[in-house]
């Protein structure tokens with residue numbers, strides 16, 4: 001029988017625990033297996049939020065997470081009254097947002113089972129937001145289950161994490177990701193292998209690459225940038241190209257979503273009608289949504305640039321491996337010849353330097369520096385021998 005846990009790649013070690021907890025929650029026994037606060041940690045792309053949503057489905061589904069019933073479906077698509085998945089587009093989750101959330105989940109679950117809150121970015125809680133959340137988690141006898149997701153346990157405030165059960169996701173193996181893409185998404189084996197390899201265990205990125213021709217060709221262009229750094233002018237041009245490619249990629253996905261959101265909001269306020277609703281609350285709500293969308297798209301562009309920098313880092317990582325005599329575990333094996341010839345023509349100490357400056361640039365970007373300026377500084381560094 002298929003289950004919602006089938007899509008968790010390489011996480012067998014936690015699936016049994018989650019299944020056991022869901023089963024225990026059903027019997028109502030006072031077992032140790034079920035608890036109402038969990039922290040799921042794991043490297044980016046390992047599927048922390050997918051694991052949390054699967055667990056939410058298993059808790060509310062009459063068949064322990066079949067993946068096929070109405071409950072399972074509505075829980076995954078945000079339509080279930082007892083399952084709330086919170087994502088933040090901003091850099092932090094503020095105390096007001098937690099207060100709103102607590103108001104929304106204050107009622108007993110409508111279906112009589114559990115109310116489940118999945119918080120995707122528990123690492124972004126401000127201190128006061130964390131304190132507000134802590135009170136809710138500590139409340140005894142509640143039917144609410146909290147599933148907090150974060151990169152590592154250290155990203156969650158100590159008082160919160162001490163009250164949660166911790167599950168650690170692993171980076172799935174290359175083989176597990178490849179097989180998943182082939183079996184689940186029916187991707188051709190060569191593309192599945194490529195996508196799995198260059199995504200380094202990041203499932204979402206692997207699927208995105210495997211199912212998107214234009215994203216694959218974007219990546220190809222980005223991976224050629226290290227060869228286009230013959231002069232300072234060329235380095236500046238490369239920086240511009242990188243920012244342009246990353247921006248286009250980010251905008252393609254955010255524009256579609258933005259439009260849909262605005263439409264939905266206008267419908268809610270009675271689009272086309274000249275009624276009072278649109279005139280008073282509606283216009284203001286649309287304006288607020290647009291502001292949110294703008295800050296989200298800024299973040300998506302940054303994420304996209306960061307992804308491009310990580311891709312470029314895999315190139316220098318491969319060069320470094322070849323220079324140290326190991327060309328077996330190449331990430332970009334489709335570029336083998338280029339990588340070997342680059343490795344033969346540049347000193348290995350400069351490769352390590354280049355990897356370092358890429359990491360510094362990522363760090364700088366994460367502190368809200370101007371993307372183009374950061375990339376220009378980076379590329380002019382990479383242009384040096």
Ligand SMILES: [Zn+2]
Nearest residue numbers: 061066069072
């Ligand atoms: Zn189900």
